[in-house]
Amino acid sequence: MSVTGIVVSPGIAFGKVLHLNFYHEKVDYRLIPTNQLSDESKRLKQAFANQKQYLEQSLSKLETDSTHASLIEADLLLLEDEDLILEIDATISKLQVSAAVAIERIFGHQADELAALDDPYLANRAEDVLCLSRRLIARLNGAQHINLSQLQQDTIILAADLTPAEFAMLPLEHIAGIVLNTGGVTSHTAILARNAGIPALLSCQYEPANIANGTEVVLNGVDGELVIAPNQAKIAALSSLKQQDEARKQQLLMLKDLPTQTRDGKAIGLLANVGSLNDISHLADVGAEGIGLFRTEFMLMNTNTLPDEKAQYHFYCDALHLMAGKTFTIRTLDVGADKELPCLASMQEDNPALGLRGIRYSLAHPELFKTQIKAILRAANHGPIRLMFPMINQVEELDALFEHIEQCKAQLTEQEKGFGELSYGIVVETPSAVLNLQSMLPSLDFISIGTNDLTQYTMAADRTNPALTKQYPSLSPAVLTLVQHTIDIAHQNKVRVSLCGELASDPKIAPLLVGMGIDELSVNLSALLEVKSALRNINYQTCLSQAQHALKLTRIDELTHYINGIN
Amino acid sequence: MYEKVVTITAEHGIHTRPAALVVKKARSFPCEIWVQCNGKEVSAKSLFKLQTLGLYKGVSVKVIAKGEQAQQAVQEVSELIITLS
Secondary structure: OOEEEEEOOOOEEEEEEEOOEEEOOOOOEEEEHHHHHHHHHHHHHHHHHHHHHHHHHHHOOOOOOHHHHHHHHHHEEEEEEEHHHHHHHHHHHHHHOHHHHHHHHHHHHHHOOOOOOOOOOHHHHHHHHHHHHHHHHHOOOOOOOHHHHHHOOEEEEEEEEOOOHHHHHHHHHHEEEEEEOOOOOOOOHHHHHHHHHEEEOOOOOHHHHHHHOOOOOEEEOOOOOEEEEEOOOOOOHEEEHHHHHHHHHHHHHHHOOOOOOOOOOOOOOOEEEEEHHHHHHHHHHHHHOEEEEEEEHHHHHHOOOOOOHHHHHHHHHHHHEEEEEEEEEEOOOOOOEEEOOOOOOOOOOOOOOOOOOOOHHHHHOOOHHHHHHHHHHOOOOOOOOOOEEEOOHHHHHHHHHHHHHHHHHHHHOOOOOOOOOEEEEEEEOHHHHHOOOHHHHHHOOOOOOOOOHHHHHOOOHHHHHHHHEEEEEEOOOHHHHHHHHHHHHHHHOOEEEEEOHHEEEEEEOOOHHHHHOOOEEEEHHHHHHHHHHHHHHHHHHHHHHHHHHHOOOOOOHHHHHHHOOOO | EEEEEOOOEEEOOOOHHHHHHHHHHHOOOEEEEEEEEEOOEOOOOHHHHHHHHHHOOOOOEEEEOOOOOHHHHHHHHHHHHHHHO
């Protein structure tokens, strides 16, 4: 039997289950006789004092100033708030309820108020406040903390949730894995588990009653499943998967913190293409220097309603938080053609690839575009953001986009919402963008070549049409020439050139692109270390001569043959 | 009663930790002290309450005090709010 979950910290772990939760959180809503109210009041103070002592104890195990410690401090500050205790106390006597009911009520109000504020940090605090309230109630119900010092080797922790304080108290050397019912990639536990290198599966809907303490389980953090009481065949399969996974990882991981440069020291930016917060949370696993392409349409694909400015703002802030100051390149909404969204009215077009897509769609629906821009501008107040526009052909399109952006800034100023400045770029993905590049460069900080669409539009071959694979080769002389032309013009104007198409993710082609002058490659996460390995094993001189040779080839088959022949 | 309007300059606003400093300062005075912001008014002596105000960078807040040492309280609390970063 197995249950799926979100992998927030990868790896495969074998171990025995330990349920680490206080299933004592039931609240008794019966009224309390007047003569017992003072007892409830005492119990309230005792619960606060116990929880405070517990938090102080876990805090003493941590380095001060870690994010981890500051989260615990925040809880401590609340527990020390005399006004809060007075308010809960007053609720006990006013409503004649137990301490638990009063805590649930007052903390619940607080969490609602925090969640209603337009701030992602405080929205997270609302979760923390609720968690603290549950722990206080568990204490009132007599919950004792499990004595973790008795833990056996290779324990897999199963819990509904886990606070930073509880995480701090775990004897990590005995913990093989962590599985939680709740949480997502930005949750504190995810970050803590990843930092500790402990495989973790979150939002895993296992049934606690069906898994007794001590049950053998395997946390498969490659495929995202918790396997309960596996049979011999399954154990063998997972063991060999674990071995392979670790061997391959070890090999490539040695490159993780090494610079991306050729053998003779030519440095290249190596960024990642991502589409979700989950992807971002895995950037550090492969040592990505940042994000070269964040596809914002993916966050809209599983939703029936378009996220409003606030929701998008929170989303970008979460992303920035995970990015911690690294390069973060957002591509504005790129809908149309092969990317249909359930939350947008579908358009009937005879030829969608040549239709209303990318910024054409944005300019036709300015309110949609401006909602996104305002959210991004506001997020830029919290960290650096590069913004790029897809499907640009002409300088006047760029003018129109900038005009909208100015209007967004004016609106934000009027609403007294803070915002930051952005760096601007375009995705060069049509032949016309290449030919018109000179006129657009003065207002740009960078460009990114999107070779997938550039190939489709240069070859006039629909990349989704299986009958046209010959007409849509991964590399063609025409596209190579356009790419070289783009790089040359951009460099003459001192503008940085990135390349975010699939070509960059091919370890055989990446060195060739470097030889052509590309400043940074943006690749798929899974390919990043392979590309780094390829670049670190080649001399820049070789890249240059590969580029020179490839650009002379006039036939697709010659080019393919040449690339395949490079080892 | 004394009051003073100040603007928050702290990059990430006045959340938990800086808010705790404000609470500490407020508690050092015997008078009642409130902070008014976005149409809400709460006691400056409660972190629990202060957190819910939405004290972001660029937001203006009014510090109000009534009673013993009210003038000095307003002065010192508002000064602290400006200098927090």
